[in-house]
Amino acid sequence: MELACPSRTGQAKPPAANLTPAPSGIGGWTLAQFDTALRQAKRPDGRPLVVPMAFVVPYAQNLTDMELEALWKHLRSIPAVPASPGS
Numbered sequence: 001m002e003l004a005c006p007s008r009t010g011q012a013k014p015p016a017a018n019l020t021p022a023p024s025g026i027g028g029w030t031l032a033q034f035d036t037a038l039r040q041a042k043r044p045d046g047r048p049l050v051v052p053m054a055f056v057v058p059y060a061q062n063l064t065d066m067e068l069e070a071l072w073k074h075l076r077s078i079p080a081v082p083a084s085p086g087s
């Protein structure tokens, strides 16, 4: 899998999303919303996910429902971290 790394996109540091179960992360999301984000690059508020995450989405099409749910359960099992990384 080849992804656009920050050095290619010209950004000084990689942006990151808080995927922990914190309210500032994806704590308020449902599995259905997680599914929509990964398979349609759309957040619950309708905003699109940008690169490099947008480049991950075509690969997410290869995930089975069971694999996607396993990712979701893993992310639900990790400790909640309040602030977004890098903030």
Ligand code: HEM
Binding pocket: 003, 015, 016, 017, 018, 019, 025, 026, 034, 037, 038, 043, 048, 049, 050, 051, 052, 053, 056, 071
């Ligand atoms: C199984 C792998 C991955 C999962 C489950 C995943 C999941 C997610 C989710 C759910 C979001 C939305 C979070 C939010 O809006 O609060 C997100 C955003 C993001 N992801 Fe991923 N991601 C994965 C892989 C990657 C990879 C490989 C990269 C970078 C190379 C990446 C970079 C990002 C970035 C930069 C955002 C923020 C995008 C934006 O603000 O529009 N992700 N990811």
